[in-house]
Amino acid sequence: xxxxxxxxxxxxxxxxxxxxxxxxxxxxxxxxxxxxxxxxxxxxxxxxxxxxxxxxxxxxxxxxxxxxxxxxxxxxxxxxxxxxxxxxxxxxxxxxxxxxxxxxxxxxxxxxxxxxxxxxxxxxxxxxxxxxxxxxxxxxxxxxxxxxxxxxxxxxxxxxxxxxxxxxxxxxxxxxxxxxxxxxxxxxxxxxxxxxxxxxxxxxxxxxxxxxxxxxxxxxxxxxxxxxxxxxxxxxxxxxxxxxxxxxxxxxxxxxxxxxxxxxxxxxxxxxxxxxxxxxxxxxxxxxxxxxxxxxxxxxxxxxxxxxxxxxxxxxxxxxxx
Amino acid sequence: xxxxxxxxxxxxxxxxxxxxxxxxxxxxxxxxxxxxxxxxxxxxxxxxxxxxxxxxxxxxxxxxxxxxxxxxxxxxxxxxxxxxxxxxxxxxxxxxxxxxxxxxxxxxxxxxxxxxxxxxxxxxxxxxxxxxxxxxxxxxxxxxxxxxxxxxxxxxxxxxxxxxxxxxxxxxxxxxxxxxxxxxxxxxxxxxxxxxxxxxxxxxxxxxxxxxxxxxxxxxx
Numbered sequence: 001x002x003x004x005x006x007x008x009x010x011x012x013x014x015x016x017x018x019x020x021x022x023x024x025x026x027x028x029x030x031x032x033x034x035x036x037x038x039x040x041x042x043x044x045x046x047x048x049x050x051x052x053x054x055x056x057x058x059x060x061x062x063x064x065x066x067x068x069x070x071x072x073x074x075x076x077x078x079x080x081x082x083x084x085x086x087x088x089x090x091x092x093x094x095x096x097x098x099x100x101x102x103x104x105x106x107x108x109x110x111x112x113x114x115x116x117x118x119x120x121x122x123x124x125x126x127x128x129x130x131x132x133x134x135x136x137x138x139x140x141x142x143x144x145x146x147x148x149x150x151x152x153x154x155x156x157x158x159x160x161x162x163x164x165x166x167x168x169x170x171x172x173x174x175x176x177x178x179x180x181x182x183x184x185x186x187x188x189x190x191x192x193x194x195x196x197x198x199x200x201x202x203x204x205x206x207x208x209x210x211x212x213x214x215x216x217x218x219x220x221x222x223x224x225x226x227x228x229x230x231x232x233x234x235x236x237x238x239x240x241x242x243x244x245x246x247x248x249x250x251x252x253x254x255x256x257x258x259x260x261x262x263x264x265x266x267x268x269x270x271x272x273x274x275x276x277x278x279x280x281x282x283x284x285x286x287x288x289x290x291x292x293x294x295x296x297x298x299x300x301x302x303x304x305x306x307x308x309x310x311x312x313x314x315x316x317x318x319x320x321x322x
Numbered sequence: 323x324x325x326x327x328x329x330x331x332x333x334x335x336x337x338x339x340x341x342x343x344x345x346x347x348x349x350x351x352x353x354x355x356x357x358x359x360x361x362x363x364x365x366x367x368x369x370x371x372x373x374x375x376x377x378x379x380x381x382x383x384x385x386x387x388x389x390x391x392x393x394x395x396x397x398x399x400x401x402x403x404x405x406x407x408x409x410x411x412x413x414x415x416x417x418x419x420x421x422x423x424x425x426x427x428x429x430x431x432x433x434x435x436x437x438x439x440x441x442x443x444x445x446x447x448x449x450x451x452x453x454x455x456x457x458x459x460x461x462x463x464x465x466x467x468x469x470x471x472x473x474x475x476x477x478x479x480x481x482x483x484x485x486x487x488x489x490x491x492x493x494x495x496x497x498x499x500x501x502x503x504x505x506x507x508x509x510x511x512x513x514x515x516x517x518x519x520x521x522x523x524x525x526x527x528x529x530x531x532x533x534x535x536x537x538x539x540x541x542x543x
Contacts, residue, residue, distance in 0.1 A: 153452075
């Protein structure tokens with residue numbers, strides 16, 4: 001549905017933000033783009049609704065070349081691409097109702113349509129009683145909900161999220177992400193989500209691209225990129241703030257075991273320990289959930305018994321790497 | 323009381339006050355009508371904005387700076403031919419208004435531009451991302467968002483115009499400032515000076531208070 005081919009973007013200052021990006025986003029998926037600040041994420045997402053134009057390469061949505069559009073053509077496209085922002089981008093001089101009504105007014109909707117549609121949108125984001133308030137009277141999470149209602153006003157089929165949760169606390173972030181996931185499921189929205197937080201990607205995304213210095217260094221399903229990162233930049237980002245990368249001294253073979261889905265519910269380790277006489281030391285580990293699957297990843301030290309048989313048994317339940 | 327203000331001709335003071343208010347009202351209105359679009363244009367053509375255009379923005383900036391750097395008293399004299407062309411005379415209240423506007427509009431335009439710069443970048447992008455035309459962007463987002471800043475700019479401009487009107491006395495425009503110079507300064511009539519200065523102070527104070535109150539009224543942050 002969204003396709004970027006060999007996209008380069010250099011600014012007038014000479015600063016190159018993107019250096020040859022290829023990406024494809026399928027209809028109905030939540031696609032994450034993760035990278036550190038300065039990686040080019042914001043530029044990339046702005047190419048999708050023509051807020052920025054590529055220096056070379058093409059950006060297309062459903063086969064329409066976005067960068068070839070201007071005037072009315074571009075405005076029509078923008079009505080089907082909603083966008084939400086880190087700083088919300090609400091008009092401080094307008095009430096919540098008027099903020100949500102703005103895209104409708106711009107699109108030329110009449111009063112009756114606005115009076116019908118805005119309460120619908122406010123109800124959708126859980127702010128039905130807040131229409132008369134000004135943005136300054138709302139919490140950060142509520143402001144972003146207004147931003148979402150506004151982005152949905154013209155009935156888009158794509159939603160762009162530019163660091164939409166970066167200004168929010170963890171709990172509010174979770175509730176906004178839940179709302180985004182609901183919209184994806186219920187309205188079939190295709191969502192492109194820019195973030196620097198792995199947690200955000202883990203919670204809502206189906207697939208993810210890792211952006212580093214203006215290039216995509218890795219793309220894949222969230223599980224694949226999380227549990228088995230190929231690019232050094234991805235590993236560095238995953239290891240941030242944890243000590244996973246620290247070398248472990250253990251007298252015996254060390255393996256990494258990755259269990260997915262229902263496998264984490266099974267008493268794998270103790271059963272294999274009993275059967276093979278091998279004991280396991282758990283050196284490192286994490287267990288969690290992706291958007292729709294669970295995972296467990298353990299770093300194990302093996303000692304005693306029939307370690308070869310233990311390894312073979314482990315391989316039947318999950319992926320083992322040494 | 324009458325001894326203290328022996329030189330004060332109260333009917334002349336009244337006429338001068340009226341002249342000052344007429345000059346101020348007329349020139350402020352025209353300054354806003356001219357300066358507001360100019361300020362919006364300065365903003366829109368600046369780098370990173372929707373109409374970014376180095377040539378236009380450069381020429382506008384040069385024109386604005388040129389007018390702002392000419393001392394007002396010089397502007398009054400240099401503009402005489404143009405003033406005569408516009409209002410038929412270079413004298414009196416009518417003759418003072420064109421130079422007052424030309425002196426104040428670039429100043430106001432700059433203040434409007436900086437008020438527009440205060441509008442959150444994400445807000446501008448959000449409105450563009452809705453499929454807004456530039457006209458929508460200006461009238462539905464930029465001007466409403468910057469309104470408190472624009473009112474504050476108009477207040478500062480109005481007060482600057484009050485002091486400009488004093489100089490306009492040099493072309494026989496009349497007004498309180500003119501009275502202060504002709505009687506208070508040139509004839510050492512301290513009482514006339516005192517009365518006019520107090521009246522000007524009251525005017526400035528009133529403008530500032532009214533401006534501040536309007537700014538508060540329109541601020542929703």
